[in-house]
């Protein structure tokens with residue numbers, strides 16, 4: 227499985243700076259989520275258009291919460307929260323959009339798939355400034371959510387290049403990062419560090435698969 231990296235905007239950057247950041251990191255990551263809770267629909271659309279004009283491929287742009295803005299901007303995806311339109315209703319409006327659902331328990335992860343979401347973001351795995359005072363769910367609960375999810379589950383919250391491997395080992399299909407990239411002094415270097423961490427994990431996965439295939443091959447040879 228190829229692991230994904232999602233970058234989530236942190237609500238702190240001016241749209242121009244955000245477009246600059248997105249233009250610089252999009253070749254390194256898989257998706258960029260425009261999550262700007264304080265923006266009106268009109269402002270969100272303008273920010274999305276700036277990102278696209280700066281060179282972000284539409285297929286990599288995900289708009290948080292607002293399916294209307296996602297459609298108006300021609301973005302590739304929408305990320306739905308508990309208060310957004312349910313995935314099934316969103317699907318009825320937009321067959322071509324990749325639909326993400328934000329979830330916080332194994333029950334919600336299972337439900338997201340039943341409702342027709344394409345992937346879910348599960349958080350928060352580790353302590354994060356984004357959720358002050360709220361208990362992080364940890365790796366064991368992440369693994370449980372992965373077991374129940376019938377769609378790719380992307381881990382979110384406090385993910386660093388140092389702990390990304392542990393998260394992927396639990397079966398997550400990828401990682402989502404806010405402050406580690408948007409708040410980094412050098413977002414490109416930070417995105418590369420995450421990509422390297424995710425690749426390293428992929429290399430370990432391949433080595434394991436190879437070892438297993440070789441041992442099965444040996445066993446098969448003995449039987450023949």
Ligand SMILES: Cc1nc(C(=O)O)sc1CCOP(=O)(O)O
Pocket residue numbers: 234328330348349350351353354355356357382383384385402403404405406
């Ligand atoms: C946007 C968001 N939602 C979360 C959730 O648990 O639902 S955690 C989060 C932000 C995570 O930011 P960082 O990568 O800086 O820890």
